[in-house]
Amino acid sequence: MHEKGEISRRKALKSGIALVAAGSAAGSAEASPAMPKKPGETKIVAVMGDYWHPAVSQEVHVRQIFSAKKEWRVMFVQAGRYFTPELIADADLVIAARYGGLDSLGWSGEGIIEARPQGDPMWTGEQVDAVIENVTRRGMGFLSIHCTLFCRSEKLEDFIGVEPILHQEIQPLVIQEINTEHPITAGIDSFYISLDEQFDCRLKEPEHTTVLFRSLAVHDKRNALSGWCLERGNGRIVGLLPGHYQWTYREPEYREIFWRAAHWAMKRDIPAYPAN
Amino acid sequence: MKRAPALWFLACFLVLGYALPAFGDEGGSVLISFDPAGEPVDLMTGNSLPHYTRVRRGSVRFHLYRLHEPETAVSFTHDGFQRMDISKLRSMEKVQEKFAVWRLNYEGGKNTPRIQNTAVSFVPLDSLSGEPMDRVYVKLTDLLRIDWERE
Secondary structure, three states: OOOOOOOOHHHHHHOOOOOOOOOOOOOOOOOOOOOOOOOOOEEEEEEEOEOOEOHHHHHHHHHHHOOOOOOEEEEEOOOHHHOOHHHHOOOOEEEEEOOOEEOOOOOOOOOOOOOOOOOOEEOOHHHHHHHHHHHHHHOOEEEEEHHHHHOOOHHHHHHHOEEEEOOOOOEEEEEEOOOOOOOOOOOOOOEEEEEEOOOEEEEOOHHHEEEEEEEEEOOOOOEEEEEEEEEEOOEEEEEEOOOOOHHHHOOHHHHHHHHHHHHHHOOOOOOOOOOO | OOHHHHHHHHHHHHHHHHHHHHHHHOOOEEEEEEOOOOOOEOOOOOOEOOOOOEEEOOOOEEEOOOOOOEEOEEEEEOOOEEEEEHHHEEEEEEEEHHHOEEEEEEOOEEEOOEEOOOEEEEOEEOOOOOOEOOOEEEEHHHEEEEEOOOO
């Protein structure tokens, strides 16, 4: 449990956190650790999961995708209050699969929880500004996954370059019309996701945005724009709309796209995806 | 003394003469746009309809399953069946006709769900006189936009 004020040293060491920087989250009495990057380390901050999208399976699969990268430190934010400007000030990549609104479950560090506090807001003005600032000025990468386009922030929508369109019922998707030239998707054949939620979107700046792939919803036959990328200032953004369920992450083609997208967003060479 | 009631009556007449239309209009009109590619037909009478642009505020009704069951809310699907009262809507615009997807702009936000209502009815205002006409019933897909915010 977080003691009021800051994480205790004993708990920090127990959890393997070598350095804990005391900070203060706006509007919270608790400290928000900045988890500063170590030399030679790649720091990836992920905020994924909510009532509709399972946090556990997303974390399991994303960690598996990056498991070969031993120097990558992938940290998963558990509550909106911890997604702070201080946390991402030195992050190489932020991965977000999170719609706008309160956390579905209020944060508690207890092992057995009888009552939870109200959830923290996500995609506050401060959080959005921090992402924009770090991407454009410092070159941090940003992966906008699945429901992030429903962030309820016009500013973030403009930044990731899309106008959101809601999904229909959960159904199988065919990932098709794959961009054969872009390094994120080159050489990947059309593939099938057994169950997903097909968001759609309209590009706000088609002249500055590259379409990576589209999807066909098997039940209602909608052809939707489902993957795109663009550059903003010194940084890069990749939007991937599949990802409602773990079924998406079990598709090897999608895992490879995810792997490549992370490297591309960080402006790194893309090594072959290690089969595992 | 005899003139007082007459003056009073005249004053009331003048006030109500301006106020009554306002009560009936609920303060103005609602702008609508028809799909230029469409040829709207009144679902009740079968008559062809012009592309009205203004309808009486407060007269818009959505129809889910039956034309004789008007509703003051739009129904849509977003992780389940939901409704939004017209009073909260600022505007709505068609986004994907084939999938009945509309963008709903409302107090505090927006959404782009699949709309379940298939018909909408309203009282159009005569383009010249501004007088309300008979209620008409059209397919929702015949429209492009309904704007409650602009006059």
